[in-house]
Amino acid sequence: MIRAIFASASAALILAACTPAPEADSAESASPPISMENMSETVKVLASDEFMGRAPGTEGETKTVAYLIERFEELGLEPGGRDGKWTDPVTLKHSVVNDIRTLSVSHGDTVIPLQQGLDININSPNPREDIAVQDLPVVFVGFGASAPERDWDDYGDMDLTGKVALFLVNDPDFGVEEDHPVSGLFGGRRMTYYGRWAYKYEEAARRGAVAAFVIHETKPAGYGWNVAASSPGENYAVAGNGPAKPALDLRGWLHEDMARQWLTNAGYDLDELKVAARNGDFEAFTLDDLRFNADLGLSVETVESQNVIGKITGTERPDETVMLSGHWDAFGIGIPDAQGRVVRPGANDDALGLAGIMEIARNLKAGPAPERTVVVAAWTGEESGLLGSEAYAQNPIYPLETTVANFTLDILQTAGPAKDVIQVGEGQSELEDMMAAAAAKQGRTVSPEGLPENGLFYRADHFSLARRGVPVLLIMGIAGGPDLVDGGREAGIEWVAGYIANRYHNQNDAWDPDWDLRGAAQDVELFLDMTTDLANSEIWPDLKPTSEFKGLRDASASARE
The missing domain is CATH 3.40.630.10 (Zn peptidases)
Structure with missing residues (x-):
């Protein structure tokens, strides 16, 4: 790397x-x-x-x-898989967004179209050949951390059922001055699991969200938009192992410039929201009259892949x-x-x-x-x-x-x-x-x-x-x-x-x-x-x-x- x-x-x-x-x-x-x-x-x-x-x-x-x-x-290894085999099967669901009929956010009569790979990288961990959502409310959830051991809860009483969650990347204490009240509450410079996009998606799904997007910023993400937007629309997910977990219909990265447009149209400033989200009394709120719309076609296939395992x-x-x-x-x-x-x-x-x-x-x-x-x-x-x-x-x-x-x-x-x-x-x-x-x-x-x-x-x-x-x-x-x-x-x-x-x-x-x-x-x-x-x-x-x-x-x- x-x-x-x-x-x-x-x-x-x-x-x-x-x-x-x-x-x-x-x-x-x-x-x-x-x-x-x-x-x-x-x-x-x-x-x-x-x-x-x-x-x-x-x-x-x-x-x-x-x-x-x-x-x-x-090397002289023995087969380490089940039943004396070298491989252990992993069934994956592979999907690619290949037909974008509608992809936009609206505020009143203003419609902002979204370009895949430029403004957003959207995919589905819960794929179907067609996914259509209309007029979904967008909720700004700050950093999306629910951490009772740190006396921190960004969600408050917000019910995400049927809504879109919009997250900041990394932890609430990332990049703050040493004298800031939240300094060191999470990992300081070291990201905790609360800062990972994977956790944010998991928590949004658990709370009933239909879609979730993380606002991309290069420094707190750890890589540029070119990485976040690589393989646009593509997703792999494990199929058939373990109990079923709640899954989002849609998720992905939202370019910072596009996020600013969303928020500006809803009457907010991203920089001001980043400050507010670092206060312990922050609670998620709905971005008034901001609505997300998508009508997407996907190619979906089941992929039989393999782990290769040996042993001594x-x-x-x-x-x-x-x-x-x-x-x-x-x-x-x-x-x-x-x-x-x-x-x-x-x-x-x-x-x-x-x-x-x-x-x-x-x-x-x-x-x-x-x-x-x-x-x-x-x-x-x-x-x-x-x-x-x-x-x-x-x-x-x-x-x-x-x-x-x-x-x-x-x-x-x-x-x-x-x-x-x-x-x-x-x-x-x-x-x-x-x-x-x-x-x-x-x-x-x-x-x-x-x-x-x-x-x-x-x-x-x-x-x-x-x-x-x-x-x-x-x-x-x-x-x-x-x-x-x-x-x-x-x-x-x-x-x-x-x-x-x-x-x-x-x-x-x-x-x-x-x-x-x-x-x-x-x-x-x-x-x-x-x-x-x-x-x-x-x-x-x-x-x-x-x-x-x-x-x-x-x-x-x-x-x-």
């Missing part, structure tokens, strides 16, 4: 180098066992045009799944599992870019993460068999909303109560060796303390997220397990600029910014022979060490009191006794 600032060394030297940062004096990390050449070759294959961007339900998926099974077999069975405690995971899917075929390219190859996001997981598995198989079972999972549908991991979490193969930990790699930095590893999320589990100890053995330190407002803890597949109480760790290269050996923190920040601006989710996220994978190898080795330690111990890392999911883990404690 990040544009690399490439090292000046030649590709041959980069692939041959396996030494850690010069500052890493520890003899234990003098010869990392991670092969950067293997990782590069894996990405070169998965990100090639032949795999067509690895979209679920396409020929690209067929090729990807076959390749992953072949590689897992070569434990010798002493096979029913206790340590999980390694990444996602195999990317964004498939898109609109031609300036160079005429249509394949969005997902090289760093997340072919490189999977390459790292395979290197961990290769090293585990080269050593003594672990005492606990190690599960290796390649998820589908991450880019569509963590769907493969969510389907698994709803119906797990290996009980979550006895899943020791999940380690997820989703984007590894390609800018060279680093003096640190970035902690994604904070205060979640004792795995964080273990990571600090493992990093110290490498001669590295742990740094907090540089961009905690982006809510990355809630944006990768580990979260499907975290929200059910499983201790997790995520390494994600865009969590903040690493302190690079060559160029320091400034160079790391530049690399992150360049990747997000130029490569994230588009045709530029391609394999490059000039990647400097020494930093990626450091991070992969870190997870290898932690996996080895946990897989050969009786340790059960606990969640910390600051984790919002600790109660869930505590409730299953008897299963681990």
Whole structure:
């Protein structure tokens, strides 16, 4: 997910180098066992045009799944799915808005037409071939947080049944001054789950809304409109797993400029509303005479996709599992870019993460068999909303109560060796303390997220397990600029910014022979060490009191006794 600032060394030297940062004096990390050449070759294959961007339900998926099974077999893994299979099916509902007959908002006699991809990105998580809504009242719900533990409720007495919810992005305390009354009430700069668009949609649906839109702003969202408007009108949803949940008919991102038009016509100013929504006494209110209208045609199909799962069975405690995971899917075929390219190859996001997981598995198989079972999972549908991991979490193969930990790699930095590893999320589990100890053995330190407002803890597949109480760790290269050996923190920040601006989710996220994978190898080795330690111990890392999911883990404690 990040544009690399490439090292000046030649590709041959980069692939041959396996030494850690010069500052890493520890003899234990003098010869990392991670092969950067293997990782590069894996990405070169998965990100090639032949795999067509690895979209679920396409020929690209067929090729990807076959390749992953072949590689897992070569690594000596056992099939880890149900009934001795390599794959675990994930049924998805895929829909695309392909016929816009009406899409507008009106105020009295004034009608504002909405252009898909420019003013709005609208899709349906509850798809039918035709969705028509007329004159729906629009309710401004501020940040849409209902957080009794923080004595905060944006909804008040508002009934959203049959209405449209309009949200601000991120948390109420994002971007406020330190002396503001709400400062630090949520996560400060660190986004909480209340700030995620996924939570806002879930809460709106639970309260009966027909549609919900989040006003896009680049800084609090963590990415530009080009990302929010990518794949306009498209939606994937898990079908057939777990109890049915309330679902919106329509949802999406609303461009900030268009949101201002809506509010201006209703007699309000967006900047003033952002101030008001940060007061503890704010309550949702209907935007007088503002009405939303849509008459849309959708193509709807059922997609049978697959998670690919392997394992190394434990010798002493096979029913206790340590999980390694990444996602195999990317964004498939898109609109031609300036160079005429249509394949969005997902090289760093997340072919490189999977390459790292395979290197961990290769090293585990080269050593003594672990005492606990190690599960290796390649998820589908991450880019569509963590769907493969969510389907698994709803119906797990290996009980979550006895899943020791999940380690997820989703984007590894390609800018060279680093003096640190970035902690994604904070205060979640004792795995964080273990990571600090493992990093110290490498001669590295742990740094907090540089961009905690982006809510990355809630944006990768580990979260499907975290929200059910499983201790997790995520390494994600865009969590903040690493302190690079060559160029320091400034160079790391530049690399992150360049990747997000130029490569994230588009045709530029391609394999490059000039990647400097020494930093990626450091991070992969870190997870290898932690996996080895946990897989050969009786340790059960606990969640910390600051984790919002600790109660869930505590409730299953008897299963681990």
